[in-house]
Amino acid sequence: MDISHLIHMNTNFPKSFAWILGLSIIIAFAVFSYSFYSARQLDNSLSVTGSARKQVVSDSVKWMSGFSRTVLQQDLKSGYAQMAKDQAIVTKFLQEKGIADSEINISTVFMGQNYYYDKGASTPKEYNLNQTVEVKSSDVQKITDIAKNIQGLIDQGVIFSTQNLEYYYSKLSELRVSLLAEAMKDAEARAKSIVESGGAKVGPLKTASMGPVQVLSVGSQDVMDYGSYDTSKIDKDVMVTVRAAYTIK
Incomplete structure (x- = not known):
């Protein structure tokens, strides 16, 4: 048996293993870095809630x-x-x-x-x-x-x-449209106050969804998930909420 051949194999084996291990670490780090970057890109947004409220008289x-x-x-x-x-x-x-x-x-x-x-x-x-x-x-x-x-x-x-x-109040549909616009302005203002304090800026609107209309007694905060309509008082507060997501630049 050729002893010198076996000795040559044993000395090369650790070098080959180290080379493979090093390459694996480099690839893993690259995959991790890309995944982290992609996640930051996907999560580069801010969700806020805006609201608008107006007092009306029952008609x-x-x-x-x-x-x-x-x-x-x-x-x-x-x-x-x-x-x-x-x-x-x-x-x-x-x-x-x-x-x-x-x-x-x-x-x-x-x-x-x-x-x-x-x-x-x-x-x-x-x-x-x-x-x-x-x-x-x-x-x-x-x-x-x-x-x-x-x-x-x-x-x-x-x-x-x-x-x-x-x-x-019979003009609820018309009022809801104007309150929605005000609620969106409120949501954008909230987003700016949060983001700009950290040196970033609010980008374009990504998504927005409107919550149920709440018809409440004046000054009441008794909102419900599916909306509410208080009929006990002549004077009422009509409130609209929106959930908006903005891109952060």
């Missing part, structure tokens, strides 16, 4: 109310007759207050039986007769005042009940 109102009678089974006929009289009284009352017929909607009579489980089977059946009254109007203040003063109906023997009024 329409919905008033839900109703009247009722409770009668025994044998008195149903007279009960329905009394409901007809009550309806005439309610209609006249609203008309005299200046509410137009086109703004008034009175439902048909709904009848429901009352059940008393602590009474015997011989107890006469008792029924509730109900009608709902819906008033929709653009005269917000007039309807608000009328709803607060229904004593005239009570004085005439009508068993009348009223619910909370609901106030709406």
Whole structure:
């Protein structure tokens, strides 16, 4: 066997291994550097939220109310007759207050039986007769005042009940467009205040998405993920938010 040949192989093996190892390190470093550079390029943006808010006054109102009678089974006929009289009284009352017929909607009579489980089977059946009254109007203040003063109906023997009024703003679609533009300006201003403090500049807009419209009580921060519409107050705040991403230069 040629011993000198084996010795020659053993001395060359470490050199070959070192050369391969060094080349691998260089390639790995190059790949890492490129990946890091690419990641910096892909992440060279800033996302901010902008908002705009404006106070508005409701221009329409919905008033839900109703009247009722409770009668025994044998008195149903007279009960329905009394409901007809009550309806005439309610209609006249609203008309005299200046509410137009086109703004008034009175439902048909709904009848429901009352059940008393602590009474015997011989107890006469008792029924509730109900009608709902819906008033929709653009005269917000007039309807608000009328709803607060229904004593005239009570004085005439009508068993009348009223619910909370609901106030709406009809120009929400138009307002949303102008608020969106203001919200975008706010988002850009926020981006500049963040970026320019670090010596960079805000570049072109990359993406933008609009959040749900929030109709809130004045000064409220009770926003919801899917939007909200507070109907309890005449005065409202309408708020729009946008999420914008800008390129950083």
